[in-house]
Amino acid sequence: MKNSKNGTSILSKAATGITGFDEITGGGLPSGRPTLIFGGPGCGKTLFSLQFIAHGALHEGENGVIISFEESPEELMINASSVGLDLQTLINQKKIAVDFIKFDPHELNEAGTYNLEGLFLRLEAVVAEVNAKRVAIDTLESLFTVFSRRDIIRAEISRLFRWLKERNLTTIVTGEVGPNTSSNSTRYGLEEYISDCVIYLDNRVENQITTRRLRIVKYRGSSHGTNEYPFLISDFGINVLPVTSIGLDYEVSKERISTGIPDLDEMLGGKGVFRGSTILISGTAGTGKSTMGAYFVNAACERKEKALFISFEESPYQIMRNMTSIGLNLKRFVDKGLLKIVAFRPTMFGLEMHLINIIHLIRQENPSVVVLDPINSFLTDVREHDVKLMLMRLTDFIKSKNITGMMLSLTGGGEHTERTNVAISSIVDTWIILRDVEQSGERNRGLYILKSRGHKHSNQIREFKLSDKGLKLIEVYRGLAGVLTGSARIAQEAKEELEQLEYKQEIERLLNKLENRRRTLENQIEIIKANFDAETKEIELQIEQLKHRQSVLEERKKMIGKMRS
Amino acid sequence: MHTKTENVRLKEKREWIFELYIAGQSPRSLQAIANLKRICEKSLKKNYDLHVIDVSENPSLARIKQIIALPTIIRVNPKPARKVVGDLSEIDKAKLILEI
Numbered sequence: 174m175k176n177s178k179n180g181t182s183i184l185s186k187a188a189t190g191i192t193g194f195d196e197i198t199g200g201g202l203p204s205g206r207p208t209l210i211f212g213g214p215g216c217g218k219t220l221f222s223l224q225f226i227a228h229g230a231l232h233e234g235e236n237g238v239i240i241s242f243e244e245s246p247e248e249l250m251i252n253a254s255s256v257g258l259d260l261q262t263l264i265n266q267k268k269i270a271v272d273f274i275k276f277d278p279h280e281l282n283e284a285g286t287y288n289l290e291g292l293f294l295r296l297e298a299v300v301a302e303v304n305a306k307r308v309a310i311d312t313l314e315s316l317f318t319v320f321s322r323r324d325i326i327r328a329e330i331s332r333l334f335r336w337l338k339e340r341n342l343t344t345i346v347t348g349e350v351g352p353n354t355s356s357n358s359t360r361y362g363l364e365e366y367i368s369d370c371v372i373y374l375d376n377r378v379e380n381q382i383t384t385r386r387l388r389i390v391k392y393r394g395s396s397h398g399t400n401e402y403p404f405l406i407s408d409f410g411i412n413v414l415p416v417t418s419i420g421l422d423y424e425v426s427k428e429r430i431s432t433g434i435p436d437l438d439e440m441l442g443g444k445g446v447f448r449g450s451t452i453l454i455s456g457t458a459g460t461g462k463s464t465m466g467a468y469f470v471n472a473a474c475e476r477k478e479k480a481l482f483i484s485f486e487e488s489p490y491q492i493m494r495n496m497t498s499i500g501l502n503l504k505r506f507v508d509k510g511l512l513k514i515v516a517f518r519p520t521m522f523g524l525e526m527h528l529i530n531i532i533h534l535i536r537q538e539n540p541s542v543v544v545l546d547p548i549n550s551f552l553t554d555v556r557e558h559d560v561k562l563m564l565m566r567l568t569d570f571i572k573s574k575n576i577t578g579m580m581l582s583l584t585g586g587g588e589h590t591e592r593t594n595v596a597i598s599s600i601v602d603t604w605i606i607l608r609d610v611e612q613s614g615e616r617n618r619g620l621y622i623l624k625s626r627g628h629k630h631s632n633q634i635r636e637f638k639l640s641d642k643g644l645k646l647i648e649v650y651r652g653l654a655g656v657l658t659g660s661a662r663i664a665q666e667a668k669e670e671l672e673q674l675e676y677k678q679e680i681e682r683l684l685n686k687l688e689n690r691r692r693t694l695e696n697q698i699e700i701i702k703a704n705f706d707a708e709t710k711e712i713e714l715q716i717e718q719l720k721h722r723q724s725v726l727e728e729r730k731k732m733i734g735k736m737r738s
Numbered sequence: 739m740h741t742k743t744e745n746v747r748l749k750e751k752r753e754w755i756f757e758l759y760i761a762g763q764s765p766r767s768l769q770a771i772a773n774l775k776r777i778c779e780k781s782l783k784k785n786y787d788l789h790v791i792d793v794s795e796n797p798s799l800a801r802i803k804q805i806i807a808l809p810t811i812i813r814v815n816p817k818p819a820r821k822v823v824g825d826l827s828e829i830d831k832a833k834l835i836l837e838i
Contacts, residue, residue: 272801274804274806275804276804280819280820280821281822281823282820282821282822282823283823283824283831284822284823284824284826284827284828284829284831284832285769285770285773285824285825285826285831285832286766286824286825286827287766287807287809287810287823287825288766288808289806289807290793290807290808291759291761291793291800291805291806291807291808291810292806294761294793294800295797295800295806297797298797298798298801320807
């Protein structure tokens with residue numbers, strides 16, 4: 174933006190309306206100056222020019238002219254309509270004028286000196302016709318193929334640029350890349366004439382996948398990224414994908430949403446994850462990543478929110494069937510229109526095409542949660558850095574929309590889970606790792622939270638199981654011996670159970686002992702009582718006998734008394 | 739001073755008809771006119787028409803005739819049309835191209 178340190182002169186920019194490009198250049202092309210755009214055949218330079226001219230006429234109040242050396246107005250119109258631009262209407266409205274300069278090199282001969290005054294007159298006429306502020310000349314280098322006097326053409330091209338600058342016209346001239354494509358220069362050295370802004374468009378094929386890239390070779394007086402920016406040509410025209418187009422200034426939410434697994438929510442401070450955050454779940458094959466993704470969308474749909482599940486491995490039908498086996502019925506949400514499952518083949522398009530497809534899909538569906546399963550399908554082609562950039566752009570995009578994203582990542586068995594995903598860890602907020610915990614000669618599924626920004630989370634490794642009842646985190650053994658899983662946990666638990674049992678038995682033993690003592694005592698009391706009873710009875714009997722004897726004696730006494738009286 | 743067209747009419751229709759496109763009265767324009775006249779006078783005697791057209795007065799003609807280099811000479815007759823750019827200072831080459 175700034176031209177000089179004291180800021181007295183600010184370089185003004187002419188917006189191109191090309192998604193992403195205006196962001197990386199801080200506003201567009203240098204206003205009132207010529208810009209060179211060059212690249213190989215089919216690199217998109219004509220389309221770039223068309224979009225620039227059309228955007229000026231439609232949105233900036235700057236009419237434009239197109240001087241076309243290669244394509245007829247009809248061809249240009251078809252080209253423009255392929256990206257949704259209605260050139261004919263703009264021409265009818267006198268907002269755009271097209272001059273098609275047609276040559277047949279075979280019918281043209283030279284004898285003596287000449288200049289290109291005819292070109293200047295024609296240019297002046299069309300510029301005046303629509304009172305143009307913008308000019309596109311596509312492809313200026315054609316002049317070199319038509320005319321043989323290089324000296325004349327060079328002088329005239331210099332004059333042309335002076336002419337354009339004097340009239341303060343924001344201009345795009347296009348050029349073909351030289352025969353040595355690696356040299357990144359134009360065939361006839363057009364860049365020598367242009368000191369302000371030079372842009373290189375590249376269209377290369379790697380692993381049978383075409384990737385388009387844009388690089389700002391030069392932009393005088395303006396800061397610009399020196400990166401190669403991938404771009405795509407979609408139905409909306411050129412989309413440049415800046416590394417971070419949105420920046421880090423999106424609003425963040427304090428709302429927490431469930432992961433669909435209550436136990437996991439519990440581990441994440443009891444409330445789940447922040448809305449609008451990005452969750453990475455990485456793990457080896459078969460650790461249940463897709464299942465976690467399915468739970469996540471399921472929970473969203475249960476909250477009556479829209480969810481998008483993008484799979485790069487399985488078909489929608491396959492996913493729904495597989496999730497039925499763990500008790501998740503996703504089909505009902507698909508039928509209701511709450512859930513959309515989309516499958517892409519990772520190798521079907523280039524990375525950037527995937528990105529734009531995903532972004533397009535997200536814009537269309539406007540979901541509240543998105544699951545990508547798995548992200549590293551893209552890593553099949555070795556460009557890990559590009560994958561990182563792509564995911565960063567995607568993360569930025571979904572964050573800016575306050576969409577909660579879950580990315581599932583497959584890690585190789587022998588690899589270090591933590592290391593393989595380092596590339597993307599910095600862009601995710603919550604990172605959950607599913608791993609095989611190897612202990613005591615067994616492999617068990619373990620889950621832990623490596624990081625979770627902005628809220629407290631459990632540091633435990635939890636063992637979990639997948640069954641037809643779904644995903645279940647098992648209550649961990651949290652003892653003095655540490656967190657244990659699998660049979661080690663079972664052994665430890667058994668050991669503790671045994672100890673428990675021993676205490677219990679000891680108590681029981683003591684209780685029994687007490688009981689026995691009491692019983693013994695009671696028996697003794699019983700015996701004493703019985704003895705006492707027996708004694709009592711004996712004594713009573715004796716008393717009875719004595720009383721009997723006494724009465725007998727009384728009787729006898731009475732009888733003797735009778736007899737004596 | 740040249741008018742838009744400068745021709746010498748001897749017959750209803752000449753065998754040779756040339757259109758010479760120039761931009762203003764630049765030395766190069768005048769040179770081209772002189773060179774073409776010289777060739778024609780020498781080889782074709784009076785049997786030719788020469789139309790000198792100043793496109794700076796009517797730029798749309800440059801568009802219609804698909805001209806960007808000036809001077810441009812079009813041999814309209816005899817058919818097929820021939821086009822040559824330059825001030826014809828290379829006279830032999832010019833004669834060869836125009837088949838004079």
